[in-house]
Amino acid sequence: xxxxxxxxxxxxxxxxxxxxxxxxxxxxxxxxxxxxxxxxxxxxxxxxxxxxxxxxxxxxxxxxxxxxxxxxxxxxxxxxxxxxxxxxxxxxxxxxxxxxxxxxxxxxxxxxxxxxxxxxxxxxxxxxxxxxxxxxxxxxxxxxxxxxxxxxxxxxxxxxxxxxxxxxxxxxxxxxxxxxxxxxxxxxxxxxxxxxxxxxxxxxxxxxxxxxxxxxxxxxxxxxxxxxxxxxxxxxxxxxxxxxxxxxxxxxxxxxxxxxxxxxxxxxxxxxxxxxxxxxxxxxxxxxxxxxxxxxxxxxxxxxxxxxxxxxxxxxxxxxx
Amino acid sequence: xxxxxxxxxxxxxxxxxxxxxxxxxxxxxxxxxxxxxxxxxxxxxxxxxxxxxxxxxxxxxxxxxxxxxxxxxxxxxxxxxxxxxxxxxxxxxxxxxxxxxxxxxxxxxxxxxxxxxxxxxxxxxxxxxxxxxxxxxxxxxxxxxxxxxxxxxxxxxxxxxxxxxxxxxxxxxxxxxxxxxxxxxxxxxxxxxxxxxxxxxxxxxxxxxxxxxxxxxxxxxxxxxxxxxxxxxxxxxxxxxxxxxxxxxxxxxxxxxxxxxxxxxxxxxxxxxxxxxxxxxxxxxxxxxxxxxxxxxxxxxxxxxxxxxxxxxxxxxxxxxxxxxxxxxxxxxxxxxxxxxxxxxxxxxxxxxxxxxxxxxxxx
Numbered sequence: 001x002x003x004x005x006x007x008x009x010x011x012x013x014x015x016x017x018x019x020x021x022x023x024x025x026x027x028x029x030x031x032x033x034x035x036x037x038x039x040x041x042x043x044x045x046x047x048x049x050x051x052x053x054x055x056x057x058x059x060x061x062x063x064x065x066x067x068x069x070x071x072x073x074x075x076x077x078x079x080x081x082x083x084x085x086x087x088x089x090x091x092x093x094x095x096x097x098x099x100x101x102x103x104x105x106x107x108x109x110x111x112x113x114x115x116x117x118x119x120x121x122x123x124x125x126x127x128x129x130x131x132x133x134x135x136x137x138x139x140x141x142x143x144x145x146x147x148x149x150x151x152x153x154x155x156x157x158x159x160x161x162x163x164x165x166x167x168x169x170x171x172x173x174x175x176x177x178x179x180x181x182x183x184x185x186x187x188x189x190x191x192x193x194x195x196x197x198x199x200x201x202x203x204x205x206x207x208x209x210x211x212x213x214x215x216x217x218x219x220x221x222x223x224x225x226x227x228x229x230x231x232x233x234x235x236x237x238x239x240x241x242x243x244x245x246x247x248x249x250x251x252x253x254x255x256x257x258x259x260x261x262x263x264x265x266x267x268x269x270x271x272x273x274x275x276x277x278x279x280x281x282x283x284x285x286x287x288x289x290x291x292x293x294x295x296x297x298x299x300x301x302x303x304x305x306x307x308x309x310x311x312x313x314x315x316x317x318x319x320x321x
Numbered sequence: 322x323x324x325x326x327x328x329x330x331x332x333x334x335x336x337x338x339x340x341x342x343x344x345x346x347x348x349x350x351x352x353x354x355x356x357x358x359x360x361x362x363x364x365x366x367x368x369x370x371x372x373x374x375x376x377x378x379x380x381x382x383x384x385x386x387x388x389x390x391x392x393x394x395x396x397x398x399x400x401x402x403x404x405x406x407x408x409x410x411x412x413x414x415x416x417x418x419x420x421x422x423x424x425x426x427x428x429x430x431x432x433x434x435x436x437x438x439x440x441x442x443x444x445x446x447x448x449x450x451x452x453x454x455x456x457x458x459x460x461x462x463x464x465x466x467x468x469x470x471x472x473x474x475x476x477x478x479x480x481x482x483x484x485x486x487x488x489x490x491x492x493x494x495x496x497x498x499x500x501x502x503x504x505x506x507x508x509x510x511x512x513x514x515x516x517x518x519x520x521x522x523x524x525x526x527x528x529x530x531x532x533x534x535x536x537x538x539x540x541x542x543x544x545x546x547x548x549x550x551x552x553x554x555x556x557x558x559x560x561x562x563x564x565x566x567x568x569x570x571x572x573x574x575x576x577x578x579x580x581x582x583x584x585x586x587x588x589x590x591x592x593x594x595x596x597x598x599x600x601x602x603x604x605x606x607x608x609x610x611x612x613x614x615x616x617x618x619x620x621x622x623x624x625x626x627x628x629x630x631x632x633x634x635x636x637x638x639x640x641x642x643x644x645x646x647x648x649x650x651x652x653x654x655x656x657x658x659x660x661x662x663x664x665x666x667x668x669x670x671x672x673x674x675x676x677x678x679x680x681x682x683x684x685x
Contacts, residue, residue, distance in 0.1 A: 038466065082664035086671075091401055091462050093664030095610060096656045103652030104349075110647045111353040117647065240466055247463065284482060290474035293467040297449075300459035300467075309460070 003144065007151040009268050014156065015226060016271075017264025018163045019044065019218045023242035024249070024256045025170050026214035032174065032251060033207030034187035034312040035083055038094035039075065040215055041239025042101035047072040047219025049105035052119040052230035053112060055126040061224050064126070065159075068223075069216030075101065076212030084204045087316030098239075106232050117232040119223075128157035128225040157225040159217060164257075166214070171253040183207055187310035190317040200317050218242075244296035251310065263292045324674040331622070335615055337669050338661035346654050355646055363643060364636025374635060376506050376521020381605075382631030383523070383588045386530035388609025389627050390537050391582035393618040397541060398574035399554040404450060404465025405582040406606030407472030408443040412583025413590045414476060415442030417484070417597035420497040431501040435591050436529070436584060443583015444576045446472060451575030455568040461575075469606070480599055493598040503592045524592040531624070533581065538620040540577075550574050582606060604652075608634075611655050614662040630655070 023040045030037040047068035055064030075097050082093035106117035113119055133154035139146045174180035182203055186193045190200045222238075223230045241263050248262075249255035269276070270288035347357035368374045388405045395402035402408075415438035425431035450464035480492040489495075504525050506518035541547035553560040553570040561567060589601045612630055616622025637651035661669065 038462070078660070082660065086665055086667040088664035088666055088668075089401075090664075091403070092610070092614070092659060095403065095607070096660035096664055099607070099652050099656035099659065103649040103654075103656055106647055106649040107349065107353060107653060110645070110649075114645075117649070237470060240470065243463070244467065284478050286474040286478040286481075289477075290471045293470045293474075297453070297459070297464055297467050297471075300457075300464060301453050302457050302459070 022218035039097035042098035043215035051220035052223035068220035072216030342657035367639025376518035385627035389612030392613035408582035412586035440580035447579025
């Protein structure tokens with residue numbers, strides 16, 4: 001394997017890790033505030049569709065992005081209503097949201113475009129084009145570092161850079177601001193936050209809304225950056241891989257980055273190579289597909305480090321009994 | 322004192338939720354420019370007015386009874402088994418192995434053995450998440466989701482690399498031997514003059530599903546184990562004080578749940594396709610969630626809800642055939658049912674409770 005091949009695999013790792021990372025950080029905000037969210041998949045899917053649909057109709061990818069975020073926020077509102085206001089089961093609400101998105105996207109796509117549940121292919125301004133960073137052309141001749149800068153760091157769409165900047169931003173918001181402290185507290189001990197005179201409901205809705213925005217960007221990137229248009233079920237389990245990454249990362253932003261890069265690498269390798277010959281044994285492609293989930297189960301089982309979720313996660317908060 | 326009479330909780334709440342889901346579905350149909358009344362008539366016409374329609378409705382209902390019971394049993398132990406899909410996938414593998422490698426003289430024996438195979442494989446797939454939940458505190462919802470994906474990848478590997486006949490292109494096993502063919506409704510109910518259930522896949526497994534409903538009811542309300550499962554579901558700490566082992570109940574409840582989900586494969590794999598194919602479950606594992614919620618986790622409720630969803634599934638197929646409404650409408654309806662009967666349960670329940678309290682106050 002030469003440098004160029006390695007760079008290509010890493011380059012597609014970055015691109016494939018981006019939606020995972022955004023969705024993973026989305027889940028991080030929600031779960032840190034004590035709202036389990038297995039509806040990441042559905043929110044991404046809805047955002048992917050509405051982003052592609054608006055971009056196809058208006059020809060503007062930025063309007064598409066806004067539409068994707070709006071769609072994701074709508075589903076977040078349903079999730080908030082069910083799990084915060086009406087104190088319903090958060091997991092069941094997440095399941096419902098996934099199905100709602102899976103069904104509605106195809107239904108609306110068929111109604112708007114009549115192409116069997118897909119949008120027309122996006123061209124020109126309907127997509128996020130790759131950005132060439134400054135000096136990328138000039139430094140390409142420098143050995144090793146030049147190609148790394150040109151291939152790996154430069155040449156992604158803007159949302160990729162947004163996703164990676166979200167990691168320090170999330171860390172800062174969660175661990176260095178008053179809002180972040182309260183948000184984490186509400187996921188550990190909502191009663192204490194309530195006693196301090198801060199609204200539990202407000203904080204949780206804020207967390208769910210942030211989750212919606214990030215899932216919206218993730219979905220929009222899928223349909224307008226990674227690919228050119230929406231196809232039925234295009235998230236293909238990415239919401240659940242993001243969930244797995246979140247557990248793998250033990251609900252921390254920087255670890256989330258590493259976990260998503262690892263799972264992105266697995267996807268990139270599975271995409272490029274079918275079966276991997278290791279000499280003694282051959283790893284089938286299905287093994288690579290299953291690996292993120294297997295790793296998550298191992299982590300969850302607590303054999304390699306222990307993943308402890310926020311203490312009040314999944315429990316609705318009742319002010320007084 | 323209960324705020325609401327029991328019948329209202331069992332009948333009124335799901336009924337109102339269903340009506341809400343139906344109204345929203347109708348709005349969706351209007352939104353895409355179709356006529357909801359005509360669509361409903363078409364669904365009834367296609368699913369219930371001909372024996373062939375019933376043959377499909379009951380075929381789907383059979384799947385949903387098994388997966389619905391699976392979710393319901395886990396619900397009684399206050400666990401959310403979202404892994405019915407994976408357990409049913411593995412159940413299919415159990416069915417295929419039993420039928421492919423052992424020569425059976427008669428379908429009844431084959432069905433018996435395949436039932437054991439399906440239940441065992443489904444139960445094994447549920448056992449690991451159950452054990453991890455009981456012993457290591459790993460959240461069962463997350464592990465069963467992960468196991469769905471692992472099951473899909475595993476079956477893909479087995480079909481592509483191991484069980485596919487030489488030279489075949491599509492990832493599927495070869496056809497099961499003729500002797501394992503299950504009698505379909507057509508075989509059972511047609512006479513020489515009239516052919517009933519023409520072309521429909523409903524088969525003898527339907528009766529097995531009905532028996533399973535009965536057995537689960539007996540188990541939950543007429544046995545010591547069932548009592549323990551329900552007690553554990555009501556209050557883990559109380560159950561512990563009463564000498565019920567949480568580990569034992571968690572594992573046993575999930576084994577039963579997994580076995581029921583696995584048995585779904587009898588209907589699809591032995592009954593319909595007569596060979597193991599990829600994605601034979603068609604999402605039935607997830608529809609089980611809606612069925613169990615709708616049926617209030619009671620076997621009789623599950624039975625009714627399964628038939629309702631069978632009707633929706635078959636009616637939805639008819640809609641996709643004759644109108645511009647894609648099959649995904651059923652997914653939307655399913656989502657709305659889960660939303661209203663599951664997550665937004667309190668939205669329906671709170672006003673109802675208030676009504677009943679007001680009524681009672683008037684009486685008193």
